[in-house]
Amino acid sequence: MRNWTDLTWPAEDFSRVPFGVFQDRDVFEQEQERVFRGPIWCYLALEAEIPNPGDYKTAFIGDTSVVAVRGADGKISAFVNSCAHRGTQLVRSLHGNAKDFTCVYHHWCYDLEGNLIGVPFLRGLKGKGGMPRDFDLRAHGLKTLRVEGYNGVLFCSFHRGVEPLADYLDQPMRDYIDRLVPRPIEILGYMRQRIPGNWKLYLENIKDPNHAGLLHQFQTTFGLYRNTQQGASIFDKKRRHEIHYSTLDSDDPDDISEGYGGVSAFNAELKLQDTSVLDYEDEIGDNRAICMMSVFPNVMFQQLSNSLATRQVRPRSPGEFELYWTFFGFKDDSAKVREMRLRQINMVGPAGVVSMEDGEIGRLVQLGIRGERHRHSVLEMGGTGPIENQDTPLTEVPVRGFWRYYAELMGYTPMRSAAE
DSSP: OOOGGGOOOOOTTSOEEEGGGGTOHHHHHHHIIIIITSSSOEEEEEGGGSOSTTEEEEEEETTEEEEEEEOTTSOEEEEESSOTTTOOOOOOSSEEEOSSEEOTTTOOEEOTTSOEEEOTTTTOBTTBSOSOTTOOGGGSOOOBOEEEEETTEEEEESOTTOOOHHHHHHHHHHHHHHHHOSSOEEEEEEEEEEESSOHHHHHHHHTOHHHHTTTOHHHHHTTSSOTTSOEEEEEOTTSSSEEEEEOTTOSOHHHHHHHHTTOTTOOTTOOOSOGGGGOOOOSSSSOOSEEEEEETTTEEEEEETTEEEEEEEEEEETTEEEEEEEEEEETTOOHHHHHHHHHHGGGSSTTOTTTHHHHHHHHHHHHHTTTOTTOEEEOOTTOSSSOOOBSSSSOOHHHHHHHHHHHHHHTOOOOSOOOO
């Protein structure tokens, strides 16, 4: 087996990334321990998905199946979805309501907090069989995770010594969640898709504002997002999380002509028979029709026009991941706004007129780098060197922020030379 640490990082500012990090099984296995089970917080769910005592939802943290559940006292817990007896998957439904959880194999039963409360034939029958007399139910509960929430958004961690969630998110990300979730929400629905690419390719993609005005012809042509619009990227203090946005109608025909002359991403000849999908109500008052936040390592918070969602990344293997979309609005939405949110879901998801290209581009990159383990990507749009907030969408600097923190967790040490 190759040593997972033998990949070279030939630029101290992470403007070069080895393609092997997207392909190797040993890298993938180390990620499960050092990233997803490491000293960080991972997005788990929205509190509104489990509003009542006994409500539960299954999810994945890395490649580990977990269950989030609201207890009888209203407190939310999470545990690994694996029976403490023989490792059987305990909860098989995506969501539901339960008084307790019983394994289908040998019927070990757990309460909503993951404590073992029953074992059939614990003392055997007629003096034969059963568990040893010193068997202690209290010592065989489910593996639990730490759970904390911020403004209705739930995060979990395998690591008992993880920093407080508020510190992990940092002020800009907390402010964004407050902006995105200003009042009680209503879950509108879900989508799931499997993408034949490495999970980190999607994180690169959503941290790359430059691609959004080039890959996505729909939003570029119809003005939802163009690289000629005013935009910015904002980081947390460790540069691991990032927010980027664009301001609607902030460019003019001269900007568009200069920026997109000869670029097929913009096609003024395309017209829509039904333009209602482009309707936009400025709910915040800042005219930011697109505002996206990614929180390391597994979630993106989406505001695309009036379509609101979380996108959770669930790795399956070095060459495949699942993307899980949770769409929401607000309980006090007018019928008009609710209809607008539902209609705009057509822009995102596996077949969305905007985001379907994101899944395909992950597949194309995975195909293109096959067998090229020791080559490196080039991340220089927006400049090299320090990783700082950006005042333009023409940048890949946020991608380098992701890689800097990833390398810290994985134990990779970049070289000081910027040459390949």
